[in-house]
Amino acid sequence: MQLTGRTRVAGAPVNHGIYQPDEVEFGPDDLLASLARDGYDGVDSGPIGYLGTGDTLARRLTTAGLSLAGGWVDLRYADPDGFEADLAQLDAALDAFTAAPVDDPRFAPRPTLACPGDPARMARPGVPADPGTGLPAGDWPAFAARVQRAADRCRERGLEPVFHYHLGTQVESEAEADRLLELTDVNVCLDTGHLLLAGGDPVAAARRWAGRIAQVHLKDADLAVHERVRAAGGGLTDVVAAGGFCPLGAGDVDFAGVLAALDEGGYTGWLVIEQDAPARGRDLDRTRTDQAANLRWLAGVRR
Secondary structure (H helix, E strand, O other), rough: OOOOOOOOEEEEEHHHOOOOHHHHHHHHHHHHHHHHOOOEEEOOOOOEEOEEEEHHHHHHHHHHHOOOEEEEOOOOOOHHHHHHHHHHHHHHHHHHHHHHOOOHHOOOOEEEEEEOHHHHHHOOOOOOOOOOOOHHOOOOOOHHHHHHHHHHHHOOOOOEEOOOOOOOOOOOHHHHHHHHHHHHEEEEEHHHHHOOOOOOOOHHHHHHHOOOEEEEEEEOOOOOHHHHHHOOOHHHHHHHHOOOOOOOOOOOOOHHHHHHHHHOOOOOOEEEEOOOOOOOOHHHHHHHHHHHHHHHHHHHHHH
8 A cells, every 4th residue: 555654544624615714614623523434534623723723723633533743834034024913823823733632753843834825826826827927037146035034934843844936826737846945955745736737847847856755735626617707707716616626536736646656756644634614605414525525546556
């Protein structure tokens, strides 16, 4: 079996359309119980505070028998003043992550550093990254220096961060992720779906970034849906609503190739299954069914 003994599998609140605290239609205890019943090992935090903080977070995880895989924290790296203001948000996330019980340091929570959404790129996400919407060449050193500061701040708290390139942000494409890796020592979160829809090759990236991958988001993506939505003038929210991120195995990501490349590269850590669902108008019964099926499908691919 690929990656036997070196990986654990987590689910994520985004799979149920939970991105912000006011979008919750599926309570944290119900979500954790559902993941535990399905056989997941852990969970991504979702919006900080959704699963609780401090003793509440620790109790919920222990009761469910799950570990915390990490969680998303976006900071305004392109805005010096905004970045300084956002450090308090990072510290709050680190407070939450360090409260989570850890039974094996290989599976400690990964602070998932990222950029907030960029309006121009949110409106026209991926394939190819639109020229003129990226970070100007002269801004990269200062941008990367702030990412490095955030990464160092995580390490001071005993946690190893990852950076998550993402559609609709200033670090969207494979080339932009490469540039950030060149300018910092931060590791990367390999997100298969976002990389594919930004014109990248997840299998090739898994090989090229071997040794720099410290978190994996296994996300399938449907190129035809993405292209259709973009052709109609839709943005990232429309891609998600149209099912651009589909159940594992239903899209265009070569997961067998990705897992083989990760195995060859010695990857050890979390495999977080993600299938971004719309924040409104979703079918909660369908999302529960999809997440159980995603885990079963992944088990079949790893045999």
